[in-house]
Amino acid sequence: MSNDEITLTAGDAEVVLAPGNGGRVRSLRVGGTELLRQGERFGCFPMAPWCGRIRDGMFRDGGMVHRMPLNSPPHAIHGTARDGAWRVARADRAEAVLTFDLVDPWPYAGRVTHLATLTEDSLTLTMSVETYESSFPAQIGWHPWFNRTLDGVDALIDFSPAWQEERGDDHLPTGNRIEPRPGPWDDCFGMPDGVDVTVTWPGRLELKVSSREEWVVVYDEQREAVCVEPQTGPPNGLNTLPRLVTPIEPLEATTTWSWRRL
Template sequence: MSTQETRLAAGDAELIIDPDNGCRITGLRIGGTELLRQGERYGCFPMVPWCGRIGHGRFLSGATPHQMPLNSPPHAIHGTGRDTAWHTARAEKSEAAFTYDLAEPWPYQGRVTQGFGLTGDSLTLTMGIETYSDSFPAQAGWHPWFLRNLGGEDVRIDFTPAWQEERGDDHLPTGRRTEPRPGPWDDCFGMPDGVDVTLTWPGQLELKVASRAEWVVVYDEQTEAVCVEPQTGPPNGINTMPRYVTPIEPLETETTWTWRRL
């Protein structure tokens, strides 16, 4: 546990953020009930400046090739933001903001800002990437580990995606879109009207994950937790669907989680 953790509170909701450990959420408690899997690799971490896997860690920026460390061989996964300490820009009772400057192994300069806003029944997360020099392709998103079980029945995941990205044997999207299939999943889905996924712990809590982002990865292959990851592009999208951060056009995204007792 970091000595620099930031705690936000609103109503009976409490949020704990550890800026030294990738600015991840280490706890979200509703009425004293923890919703996130505990452990230094879990909670909810930001995926930035890319989401999911980059095929073999290689990407192009224009015609310039770059190689990222293969932290999930044979690929690079989930960005570098989760592996660095962030600077606390602002911390109040129910709101906070943090920044970090992009650095090696990422080859471009830029600044990432992550914001948190807590109310008694919602959490809004924002993230932005900006540059004042070279343009570069980037993605941003979040990787929460929601506990599968809060002491009653297992969670149910409900959503209606427009398509599922076909996943190859290498865990990368093939570029083909298919009809959504039943789980278990480690898959990316397209939701062109925005991410809208509901997690229900029967008799306990309903939590909705919403975002203007159009892609969501759902991962439920572990017994302890399930992941619902809104992101600005699909895995390997930094190659297949590059979105450039430029001096006049930052990349901005947000997600809101709302909950109610059952």
Template sequence: MSNEDITLTAGDAEVTVQPGNGGRVGGLRVGGVELLRQGERFGCFPMVPWCGRIRDGRFLDGAVGRQMPLNAPPNAIHGTARDGAWKVARVTADEAVITYDLVDPWPHSGRVTQVVSLAEDCLTLTMSVETYDSSFPAQVGWHPWFNRNLGGDSEDVRLDFTPAWQEERGADHLPTGRRIDPEPGPWDDCFGMPGGVDVTLTWPGRLELKVASREEWVVVYDEQEAAVCVEPQTGPPNGLNTHPRLVTPLEPLEATTTWSWTRL
């Protein structure tokens, strides 16, 4: 199949999947209202095989030091899969399955599979990384850009979540390793939610959307005027060094996030 945009529909919800643009969800419309910031770098992109920044682009892979390109100098950020074209494995009216084979500069072979599944009142994204070769550390996560304002005379979105802790952020925007009490925003910060990610975005009078995941890490970024980001992920920024999750031939790394909405 080609890697042209895919449109999924369920009820009055519509999702655009862009295999050719890094496997991202390019748009989510509910009742004709676009919830995601538009533009080729926005929507919601997959973060894989790592999330957020890697300090100096370097991580330990077993006993071997690895260097990733510094695409956010002096660090490497958000993985490699968002820069590549994904392949389409299967499409129905309300579900798309797309895959991406890890290539240089990532040092290991592996396959990423993302399932985008739409229902009338929710969108479920599932991503897995598997290998049939050597084991390696990895992370997966999502980086959605939700529109701060839905247009018309609507109010800006409000964020509501109750994390157990906040990762203290150093001057280099990376976690120091200390956990602190959650601080007020604006944020470009990682939070711990051991019971699972649970963040509610409310556009008053319009829509309430809940971002949920069984994972316990979420990065919240709301320092830009146009959008706010709520990013469920399998570990904190720089996690390839501090909280590595191993992908092995017997055990893939898999995560899911569900966004469910109700009209107000």
């Protein structure tokens, strides 16, 4: 199938997927209102096979040291899948499956699969990384850019993390867990019972971001957007908390965004 954009609809909700632009969710409209920041780099992109920054672009796998391109000097950021064209495996009115084969500069063979399912009041995204060859460390997650302002009303972010990862001057976790601090944030938080973050535009819309994963990065340092990023490990996790993808055990994660009008 081609990598032209795919539109999913359910009730008055509409999602546009852009396989040719990193497999991202380019648009989410509810009752005609766009919830995602628009632009080639925005929307919501899948992060794979790592999330956030890798320190100096380097990670170890056993005795091997691998180097990724420094696309956010001095670090590598957000994986390689967002930079490639994805294939459309299946698409119908309210559901689509996209795939991306891992290639250079990632040193291992593997495939990322991204399933998007839309209902009248929710969007569920499920991602997996699998391999039929060598096992390798990986992370996956999502990087949505929600519009900060809807109809002139600014978003409020509400969540109750168990801890905040202390952030060093290099923007990476130091390894210390601290009491959650007030924003603005470009920070990783731990939610052991699962990610549960509510973004509210008072009087307009409430959007809940949930996931069984226990890590979430919240980024609200830009005027235009707020980001709530569920992921399978913290930034630099390929070095500090890798998840292993093996021929018999893929890495899988799911996030659901559910909304209601206020």
